[in-house]
Amino acid sequence: MSKFNFPESIMSRPVYGTLEPRSGKAHLMVADAQGAEAIIGLSKADSGLLSKTHIIYIPKGTGDTYTGKLEKLGAAQLYVGPSYEAAKTRLQRTLAGAHMGLQVYLSGTEGLMGQAMLEATNAGIPHTAIQTEHRGSVARRMQCVHCKGITEDVMTDPFVCSHCGLSLFVRDHYSRRLAAFQGVCIDAEDPGNVPASVELYK
Amino acid sequence: MIMQFNEETFREDYTFHNSDWAINRFPFPFHEDSYMYAVNMEQHRGGPEGSIYEKRFDVDEHYVAEMKDRAMVLSDDPLRCQSLPHMTLAGWDLLELIMVSKSEDYPDLFELHRNGDKWHWINKPLGIEDHFTFLDETTLPYGPMEYITRQTQGDFCVLDQRDDNLWMDAGIVTTQADWSLDFDIGMNFFEWHAPVPLAHEKGIFVRALKFLLNIQQGAPARRLNWTMTVNPLLDTSPENYHKWGVQKTEITPENIGRKQYLRVELQTFFRLPRSNGLVFPIRCYLIAFEDLVKIPKWGRRLHRVIRDLPVELATYKGFIDNRPMMLDYLSEFDDGEPTSDGIWPDRHLE
Structure with missing residues (x-):
């Protein structure tokens, strides 16, 4: 089994269930x-x-x-x-x-x-x-709130935006319209002071 | 009174300033010496003469400068104004609401002449005069929501109502307390408020939504909200946080009085007649600590509120690091005397 129980979080964060067969022709x-x-x-x-x-x-x-x-x-x-x-x-x-x-x-x-x-x-x-x-990886699809670029399969917090290069922290705030979580500059108030990345949910 | 519009900026050299008139009418948000989230709604049916509550859409000395700042923000980032395709009718509702309100409430500044669907709008402070056909988008230079909100102070969220919820499906957001329309557009009431601490657990949003879903035409409501901002920066957006965030570290005991601002939002809620949407204007008022403490009651009370605010709120509102310095400054204006109930000043500047 490869199921991960996500801890309870804020209300914009998606919650996943267990697939069950439904009736229907397609x-x-x-x-x-x-x-x-x-x-x-x-x-x-x-x-x-x-x-x-x-x-x-x-x-x-x-x-x-x-x-x-x-x-x-x-x-x-x-x-x-x-x-x-x-x-x-x-x-x-x-x-x-x-x-x-x-x-x-x-x-x-x-x-x-x-x-x-x-x-x-x-x-x-x-x-x-x-x-x-x-099922599987807990990697996230992240939108950089600054440059709007999407970084796929983010496994660490903070991470480097693959478009603009800013160091972003991983929020649980999620947009269905973008299918992405929000990443926000982590060192805006102390430029250059980026904490070491840790793996998500470790 | 005859309105004088300030020449001032909300960026770079920050020449924004409040006259004594603006200080006297500032919407101080604390009705008692402490603060916690509440469903602090009341009817928006005018208020004391000259107060920011008096008119449906308050126009003050910052109007022209704020509209220039909005135009600059939109030029830099057009994503600050978005409307999902089903929201155009609500945009027309909003245009009508603002044009009718402003022309009735400020006849010296705004005129609206209607002959059937042929409308003639005059905005004297901004030097705008347009003839257009109501409900025909091709006759305006922007979509209806963008057209009128480029001429109206405050951010605007235009909410669709369906499935017993409110959906942030359109808006113009350039004077925000650090939230992104581009990220939140399309979310429902609970989703866009998801990052707010403590209030969900207190049932605030469930009750607030119930109230808002039942707002009727002609019976708008209002509340105040607040946060803190360093420098009179209107556009405290997450999009530009990597640029302005560092300004929070520029506060010193010497400059805090003039650089630290209390930021107050007058939030109002109007039902829209054709779309059954709800428009949620969020009007931002800024006041420097050194001006705020000129009203003795406000100086005393702000010290007590900031001192006793839960850590979660000070963190969420983004001033936890500067709180000790704020308290050092504000404590000088708190002599321990009791304060009167309500938000109104205990003396007026002459």
């Missing part, structure tokens, strides 16, 4: 890395579910650890892509063609779930109707 599952485990769990909970499911999966550093297992689930459609960016237009096209009642399941890292949720909400699905389950 299902969309989007996952990265260890998020595949949650999909496999769904197929065990409801053996008939996957034949009505489109899976979009990004292994993200897990190689073929999960791809063989996913292939055996008998999904109606299975796409394994090299990156979220590469998969995004397929996801958008799938949502654009979806009918009322599509069930959406997201699992894996926060960055993947946040971005896929944004596509789903842009397509008109309320965020409260989308199931999520965190």
